[in-house]
Amino acid sequence: MLSLPPLALLAALLFVATLIPACLAWRAGRRNLREGLRQRVEAKESGSFQPRLEHPWIDISRCIGCASCMRACPEEGVLDILHGQAAVVHGSRCIGHGECAAHCPVGAIALTMADRKSRNDLPALLPSMQAHGVPGLYLAGEVTGYALIRTAVDHGRRCANAAWERKQKVGANAGLDLCIVGAGPGGLACALEAKRLGLDFVVLEQDRIGGTIARYPRSKLLNTHPLELPLGGRLEGRAYHKEELMKVWMDLCTKHQLPIQEGEILQSVHPNADGKFSIQTQNQSIQAQSVCLAIGRRGIPNKLNVVGEELMKVNYSLIDARAFKHGKFLIVGGGDSAVEAALGLAEQPGNQVHISYRRAEFFRLRSRSFLRIQEAIRDGKVKVHWQSNVHRIEQDRVLLKREDPALPLLGIPNDEVFVLIGGLPPLPLLQEAGVSFDPNLQPKQELIEKGSGLVLPLAFAAASAGTLLLWGWWHSEYYQAEPLQQIVDPRHSWLRSASGLGLVAGILASIMILTNLTYLLRRNRRLPLEWGSLNRWMSLHIATGLMAFAFAILHSSFSFSNHLGGHTLLGIMVLVSTGGLGRYFYSFVPRAANGREQALESAQLQLMEDTKAWGEVHRDFGEEARRQMAALIDRTRWKSGVLGSILGLVRAQLDLRKTMQELIQVGRSMKLDAPTLNQVLKVARKAHRDALIASHFESLRTLLASWRFFHRWVGLLVVLLLIAHVVVSLNYADLGASG
Numbered sequence: 001m002l003s004l005p006p007l008a009l010l011a012a013l014l015f016v017a018t019l020i021p022a023c024l025a026w027r028a029g030r031r032n033l034r035e036g037l038r039q040r041v042e043a044k045e046s047g048s049f050q051p052r053l054e055h056p057w058i059d060i061s062r063c064i065g066c067a068s069c070m071r072a073c074p075e076e077g078v079l080d081i082l083h084g085q086a087a088v089v090h091g092s093r094c095i096g097h098g099e100c101a102a103h104c105p106v107g108a109i110a111l112t113m114a115d116r117k118s119r120n121d122l123p124a125l126l127p128s129m130q131a132h133g134v135p136g137l138y139l140a141g142e143v144t145g146y147a148l149i150r151t152a153v154d155h156g157r158r159c160a161n162a163a164w165e166r167k168q169k170v171g172a173n174a175g176l177d178l179c180i181v182g183a184g185p186g187g188l189a190c191a192l193e194a195k196r197l198g199l200d201f202v203v204l205e206q207d208r209i210g211g212t213i214a215r216y217p218r219s220k221l222l223n224t225h226p227l228e229l230p231l232g233g234r235l236e237g238r239a240y241h242k243e244e245l246m247k248v249w250m251d252l253c254t255k256h257q258l259p260i261q262e263g264e265i266l267q268s269v270h271p272n273a274d275g276k277f278s279i280q281t282q283n284q285s286i287q288a289q290s291v292c293l294a295i296g297r298r299g300i301p302n303k304l305n306v307v308g309e310e311l312m313k314v315n316y317s318l319i320d321a322r323a324f325k326h327g328k329f330l331i332v333g334g335g336d337s338a339v340e341a342a343l344g345l346a347e348q349p350g351n352q353v354h355i356s357y358r359r360a361e362f363f364r365l366r367s368r369s370f371l372r373i374q375e376a377i378r379d380g381k382v383k384v385h386w387q388s389n390v391h392r393i394e395q396d397r398v399l400l401k402r403e404d405p406a407l408p409l410l411g412i413p414n415d416e417v418f419v420l421i422g423g424l425p426p427l428p429l430l431q432e433a434g435v436s437f438d439p440n441l442q443p444k445q446e447l448i449e450k451g452s453g454l455v456l457p458l459a460f461a462a463a464s465a466g467t468l469l470l471w472g473w474w475h476s477e478y479y480q481a482e483p484l485q486q487i488v489d490p491r492h493s494w495l496r497s498a499s500g501l502g503l504v505a506g507i508l509a510s511i512m513i514l515t516n517l518t519y520l521l522r523r524n525r526r527l528p529l530e531w532g533s534l535n536r537w538m539s540l541h542i543a544t545g546l547m548a549f550a551f552a553i554l555h556s557s558f559s560f561s562n563h564l565g566g567h568t569l570l571g572i573m574v575l576v577s578t579g580g581l582g583r584y585f586y587s588f589v590p591r592a593a594n595g596r597e598q599a600l601e602s603a604q605l606q607l608m609e610d611t612k613a614w615g616e617v618h619r620d621f622g623e624e625a626r627r628q629m630a631a632l633i634d635r636t637r638w639k640s641g642v643l644g645s646i647l648g649l650v651r652a653q654l655d656l657r658k659t660m661q662e663l664i665q666v667g668r669s670m671k672l673d674a675p676t677l678n679q680v681l682k683v684a685r686k687a688h689r690d691a692l693i694a695s696h697f698e699s700l701r702t703l704l705a706s707w708r709f710f711h712r713w714v715g716l717l718v719v720l721l722l723i724a725h726v727v728v729s730l731n732y733a734d735l736g737a738s739g
Contacts, residue, residue: 032081039090049091051094053096053147055088055091056078057111058088059109062106065085069103075095077090093370095366105537123145124441124442128158128161129162131436132435135166136163136275136276136289136291137271137277137433138293140155140186141187141294142296143294156187156193157190160292163201163292164194173274173276175286176200176202177290179292181291183262186292188252188253188258191203203258206266207262210249212296212298213245213246229252264281264284265281268432276288276289291433300423302419302423306390313415316419327351328351328415329353329418330398330414331353331355332355333356333419335420335422336365337420338357338418339355346376357384358388397413503555506552508547509551513719516544519541522537542579545579549573575711575718620670621666625684659684663684
């Protein structure tokens with residue numbers, strides 16, 4: 001027979017195998033947490049924390065901190081792992097890809113919109129993309145506030161289907177069934193779907209096919225992600241250059257002979273008394289039963305309104321940077337378009353590129369643009385003039401004024417100026433057509449925490465346990481009998497582990513364990529396995545683990561005997577316990593830590609905002625208080641090891657008392673009044689208390705994180721024991737014995 005090491009030795013090996021990676025994870029986790037919290041505070045201070053439109057919402061009662069969302073997000077810095085759970089850091093960089101939600105194995109992420117109640121530039125729309133209160137008027141693409149090509153295509157498809165349903169309801173009338181304004185992704189998708197549905201329609205485009213995409217810089221990389229085009233099949237690629245996507249659109253337009261009229265500038269859209277619409281362009285008037293406005297958001301480019309802006313060297317777009325070489329260029333603006341233009345010009349030979357930006361730093365750039373412009377600045381390819389505005393444009397130079405009025409005007413030798421500061425959305429035209437921008441009409445999206453997600457698995461476990469107990473009670477005489485008595489029992493031939501129901505249960509338990517391990521393959525992003533959502537695979541992972549334990553109990557005849565099969569059963573029981581209970585507790589503790597972290601950040605920001613409104617003396621004291629509290633919190637929280645963290649917590653109160661005494665002395669020396677001094681000290685004490693509690697929770701979370709390593713090592717042990725059990729059973733088991 002195969003000899004086994006004692007269970008005590010196995011337990012010791014598991015403990016060591018868990019302790020070493022847990023200690024390493026402690027150190028790495030503390031470093032990453034410190035950097036992540038610093039990034040989030042900076043994001044809140046600069047304004048890049050607040051999302052612009054669509055962004056991820058994280059259910060912290062369910063998040064298990066696996067970082068799948070971070071790895072899946074194509075934008076750098078949107079998400080980070082703080083206190084073992086996902087958190088939004090640079091929300092403004094998110095443009096709604098949705099990859100984070102698709103790759104979350106526990107369904108803890110949902111896409112939501114930013115607070116639309118405080119905005120009056122987003123149209124109120126029904127799910128069919130119809131303007132609220134205007135039957136037959138539909139909007140698609142960027143004009144709705146969504147920036148993704150994939151979303152625009154979906155909008156266009158929905159608009160065409162709604163127009164077709166309207167035709168079926170109203171009936172055929174004189175004029176067109178549908179007039180589509182704009183030949184960008186939304187308008188073209190609407191046209192293709194309208195062609196498929198057999199509608200009589202026309203597409204009006206003021207420039208050329210492609211809309212906004214056609215005006216992008218040459219070779220711009222576009223993230224489309226796989227999408228389904230009406231009459232065009234599925235685009236499987238995750239990224240396309242501008243020219244590649246334009247070719248797809250042009251080929252579809254030619255193949256299906258779409259009725260597109262270029263050079264038609266929209267002037268107005270009016271609903272008529274008969275339910276149809278009058279569409280007026282510079283060249284013609286059209287009557288249509290339905291209208292789809294896919295006209296983008298930029299509208300008319302914003303201008304600087306400075307002397308010299310009428311010069312020929314002033315441009316409001318850059319299509320091909322390769323046409324400009326050996327020149328001196330100024331880019332005005334700090335958004336993605338401005339930065340991409342600067343980068344494109346900097347790559348050409350002999351160019352000197354300057355950027356004038358009114359802020360002190362870039363804060364709403366996509367991650368790819370942010371990293372590239374930082375590198376270009378370090379390499380000297382691009383020079384940025386922060387907190388500057390254009391004062392005057394001359395034939396051979398541009399004069400910039402700085403934020404500090406005491407500084408003289410800055411003259412920059414210049415050949416071309418590119419003003420890329422956005423444009424005026426076509427809000428007046430939309431309002432004239434009847435589109436409402438009332439925030440109270442915006443749809444409400446209530447996001448609530450769903451809990452750990454273990455209710456159904458635990459209910460399934462309870463049902464399985466109840467069924468097993470009932471089965472065991474029904475055949476209790478057999479299962480409680482001695483081995484020799486079981487052999488002579490008539491039920492032995494089909495209840496024993498080596499044949500009949502017992503053998504089937506053992507085979508099913510093995511199948512469940514192997515199926516359970518396929519979740520690891522699906523989650524590995526290096527493997528091309530993307531069938532089904534990770535959320536469903538996680539549910540399968542939990543269900544198969546519980547079923548494996550149930551079948552193993554039945555296979556063992558309800559016996560935890562001291563042999564290979566019994567040890568395998570024990571390992572499965574521990575595996576299921578660490579997977580279920582460990583996940584529950586691990587979700588609770590990080591939630592508490594993140595709550596305290598947010599309270600700490602609020603206290604720090606409150607102190608910063610308070611000091612901004614004070615006079616110079618008070619402001620100096622507020623800055624000193626912030627500096628000392630930051631140093632105190634830093635000494636308290638960020639110890640490298642477990643022992644250092646514990647000692648830091650013990651010394652925290654002594655350090656707090658000393659710091660408070662120093663601040664009181666500084667405040668009195670500055671002759672601060674008592675209310676102001678007490679206000680600062682109150683906020684400082686609260687910040688310190690929140691930091692301590694968050695640190696306590698983080699220490700507890702790190703200790704609980706060891707369940708992950710223990711769960712994995714137990715899983716490996718169970719697989720090895722299972723293989724050994726099968727081999728031994730096939731070679732040495734006495735088929736006539738009870739097993």
